[in-house]
Amino acid sequence: MFYGNGCPHCAKVDTYFQKNAIVKTFDVQKKEVFYNTENRKEFNTYLAKHDLNYDKIGVPFLIINSGSECNYINGDQSIIDYFSGKLAQVQAAACKNTALS
Numbered sequence: 001m002f003y004g005n006g007c008p009h010c011a012k013v014d015t016y017f018q019k020n021a022i023v024k025t026f027d028v029q030k031k032e033v034f035y036n037t038e039n040r041k042e043f044n045t046y047l048a049k050h051d052l053n054y055d056k057i058g059v060p061f062l063i064i065n066s067g068s069e070c071n072y073i074n075g076d077q078s079i080i081d082y083f084s085g086k087l088a089q090v091q092a093a094a095c096k097n098t099a100l101s
Contacts, residue, residue: 001079002043002061004034009076010060016080020087033059 003010017023023030031039046063047054050072062073062082073079 001028001063002031002033002039002059004059005032006034007059009058012076013060013079016083020083022083022087025090026083026086 001013003013017028022028031042033040033043043059043061044054046052047057052072057074060074060076060079062079064071064073064082073082
């Protein structure tokens with residue numbers, strides 16, 4: 001996930017991540033782009049590779065690698081909604097496994 005220090009939308013996602021232990025539950029790599037030149041270059045390279053318009057795309061920006069497919073989600077609420085759904089799946093699976101034991 002690309003984010004920027006000082007970005008209020010990124011802070012909203014970070015608060016959600018902390019409250020829900022997202023980084024401990026899922027393999028999320030966070031890369032700051034406002035002050036880290038290498039991360040910003042990586043972000044820009046990804047946008048160019050996928051023909052995404054930098055003027056319309058910002059942070060927070062989540063890249064989802066699932067096997068051979070690579071998708072992205074842009075924006076705080078979209079990222080929060082994505083992980084809320086993933087948490088619900090994990091919790092449902094845990095309840096199902098507990099019920100079978």
